[in-house]
Amino acid sequence: MPNPSPALEVEALVKDFGPVSALDGKMVRVLDGVHLRAYPGQVTALLGANGAGKTTTLECAQGLQRPNSGTVRLLGENPFNAGAALRSRVGVMLQEGGLPPSARxxxxxxxxxAMYGAPRPVAELADRLGINSYATTGIRRLSGGQKQRLALACALIGNPEVLFLDEPSAGLDPQSRTIVFELIRELRAEGLAIILTTHLLDDAQKLADYVYILDTGRTVTHGTVAYLTADDAGDTYRDLRFQAAPGLGLPGDTFPALTFRETDPGRYSVAGCFTPADLAGLARWWEDAGVLPLSITMQPRSLEDVFLDISGREIR
Known part of the structure; x- marks a missing residue:
């Protein structure tokens, strides 16, 4: 069970930037009432399209940006006014890394x-993340994935209680992603509060205990993965995918309980609470359209389906 006291609490967060131009002088509101909580021993994922406000929310939560209004409590303190004592308890991995290019x-x-009183053993962490293989290579010469692993090590070296990860799997090869995921799960088991953003919804589904989805600077929904991927009656949706010719005319209101999308040219998704009659109806539709699908898969509803629903990209 999670600790009843949140490691991070954000309420009614508002942040304006601007003005966009000197002519109109108007500010741009990038956060408009964001709220979230993150608990020790949990991975909390913050999801949203580009420009939804994920990175700005993390920057306010870390004390790197001052919000216009709302409250942020990080380990019980306002992070913007916090001193070294609080910052030593928090690890931050920025999306761009923030690594000095000339260092090794x-x-x-x-x-x-050396900046921390009780750091993690450097040799152990470097070995775990595979950093020893490029230990003396200049950072400017590292690949994106190598920089990501080094940035994660820098965020962890201080033995933090709260860990912020902005796109931790970006640029990682499959082997590195597996290593990083295993480490995140171990850190969660140790009791760390881990707050991460990612645009890879499959990663969030694998890692997250709790998910917040932002849209246009607002928290539009939140819950566990199981909660978000179930319908109002608590039944898990099924997601059927098939490949066929691009531009296939979709059946519209023939299946009122199902949502149809052409996710990519020639790739189709059908989401909803399927019944045997629905599957038989789909087969008749393919027959009437003269379509023989190249492949068919069926799986439970995913975070991607939830995200697309919220983004208003349904095709009926």
């Missing part, structure tokens, strides 16, 4: 570790 990975890790 192992030397940088030792330098960062």
């Amino acid at each position: 990975p192992l030397a940088l890790l030792n330098h960062v570790a």
Whole structure:
């Protein structure tokens, strides 16, 4: 069971930027009432399209941006006014890394570790994340995935209680992604509160205990993965996918309980609470349209389906 006291609490967060131009002087509201809570021993995922406000929310939560209104409590304190004592309890992995390009990975890790009173063992962390294989290579020469692993190590070296990860799997190859995911699960088991953003919804579905979805600067829905991927009656949707010729005319209101999308040219998704009659009806539709699908898969409703529903991209 989670600790009843949240490690991070955000309420009614508002943040304006601007003005966009000197001519109109208008500010742009990028956050408009965001709320979220993150607990120790949980992975909390923040999802949303580009421009939804994910990174700005994290920056306010970390104390890097001052909100116009609303409250942020990080480990019980306002992070914007916090001193070194609070910051030493928080690890941050920025989307762009923030790594000095002329430094070398192992030397940088030792330098960062020296700033903390009780850091994690550098050699152990470097070995776990595969950093030893490029320990003396200049950071500017590293691949994107290598920089990501080094940025994660820098965020962890101080042995934090709260860990912010902005797109932690970006640029990682499959092997590196597996290593990072295993480490995140271990950190959760150790009791860390982990708050992450990702545009890879499959990653969020695998890692997250609780999910917040932002749209145009607002928290539009939140819950566990199981809650978000179930319908109002608590039944899990099924997601049927098939491939056929691009531009296939979709059946519209013939299946009122189902949602049809052409996700990519020639790739189709049908979401809803399927019945045997629905499947028989789909077969008749294919027959009437003269379509023989190239492949058919069926699986429970996913976070991607939830995200697309919220984004208003349904095709009926």
